[in-house]
Amino acid sequence: xxxxTQMEGPVTLSEEAFLTINCTYTATGYPSLFWYVxxxxxxxxxxxxxxxxxxxxxxxxxxxxxxxETTSFHLEKGSVQVSDSAVYFCALSLRGxxxxxxxxxxxxxxxxxx
Amino acid sequence: xxxxSQNPRHKITKRGQNVTFRCDPISEHNRLYWYRQxxxxxxxxxxxxxxxxxxxxxxxxxxxxxxxxxxGSFSTLEIQRTEQGDSAMYLCASSLIQxxxxxxxxFGPGTRLTVL
Numbered sequence: 001x002x003x004x005t006q007m008e009g010p011v012t013l014s015e016e017a018f019l020t021i022n023c024t025y026t027a028t029g030y031p032s033l034f035w036y037v038x039x040x041x042x043x044x045x046x047x048x049x050x051x052x053x054x055x056x057x058x059x060x061x062x063x064x065x066x067x068x069e070t071t072s073f074h075l076e077k078g079s080v081q082v083s084d085s086a087v088y089f090c091a092l093s094l095r096g097x098x099x100x101x102x103x104x105x106x107x108x109x110x111x112x113x114x
Numbered sequence: 115x116x117x118x119s120q121n122p123r124h125k126i127t128k129r130g131q132n133v134t135f136r137c138d139p140i141s142e143h144n145r146l147y148w149y150r151q152x153x154x155x156x157x158x159x160x161x162x163x164x165x166x167x168x169x170x171x172x173x174x175x176x177x178x179x180x181x182x183x184x185x186g187s188f189s190t191l192e193i194q195r196t197e198q199g200d201s202a203m204y205l206c207a208s209s210l211i212q213x214x215x216x217x218x219x220x221f222g223p224g225t226r227l228t229v230l
Contacts, residue, residue: 004156032217043118043205044157044221051217089156093217099170100209100217101147104156 002027006090006105013080013112021075021108023064023090031092033057033066033073034102038087047075047088051095080112116140118222120206126228127196134192135225139208146189147219148181150174151203163189164211196229203227 007022025031032051036044048057053068062077073090090105119138127133139146144165149157160179161171165186175181178196183189193200203226207219 036221043120043223044207046218046220049218091156095217099162100145100211100219101159101162101170102149102157102207102219103159106154106156 002031002092002094002103004090004092004103004105006088006108009107010109010111013110015082015112015114016079017112019075019077019080019084019110021088021090021110023073023075023105025071025073025090025092027071027092027094029094032095033064034091034093035062035064035073035075036089036091036104038089038107040086044089080110082112082114085110085112118206118208118220120204120222120225122225123223124226124228126230128230129196129198131196132192132194133196133227134190135204135227137189137191137206137208137222139188139206140220141187143208143210143220144186145209145211145216145219146183147207147209148189148191149205149207151205151224152201157205160191193227196227198229201227201229 034049035047037047048059050057050066056065087107091102093100147162148160151157163183178194181191203224205224206222209219
């Protein structure tokens with residue numbers, strides 16, 4: 001089946017530090033890959049996506065590159081801010097399938113201290 | 115575009131009671147998904163609709179759960195005879211199957227259910 005594995009949290013960083021959250025996946029077909037962010041008390045917001053190998057998704061200073069050879073989609077940001085504190089979810093959906101349902105990782109809690 | 119809305123935001127109920135949640139998707143979105151998120155876990159797929167047709171149900175959706183989307187717009191999720199294990203955040207998402215990004219889903223704020 002399909003699955004997503006994220007690095008265990010929580011991750012605690014100081015403001016302006018470099019962020020990496022690892023994500024690897026297994027899929028029965030050719031997936032699209034996503035990062036969603038969940039701020040306290042809110043629903044999930046799409047942060048970025050990539051739909052084919054070597055594509056880079058980017059948004060709000062965050063980046064992730066679709067690596068088919070390592071089945072990975074690691075999230076990075078060069079300089080985090082306190083406002084980036086949230087839970088980050090890596091997810092996939094199969095392209096070419098008809099349902100596009102998302103399979104999520106367990107999430108990684110990021111706390112950024114001033 | 116007001117986004118996906120869900121009501122109520124919070125629901126506390128006693129074991130054995132029935133509860134119903136509502137989701138209003140982004141207008142003109144023809145796909146609607148329900149997910150369940152328990153504490154410390156990622157969301158898990160429950161079911162989805164295209165227009166008014168329910169096209170897939172997860173094995174997580176026991177026979178105490180029923181979902182409808184009668185006119186292809188809003189959807190309801192009902193849980194009968196609630197159990198403590200039903201306590202979770204129930205998330206709704208919508209998408210437009212036609213166009214450039216059929217795989218992109220937009221989520222509502224969720225309904226948090228607590229079963230006492």
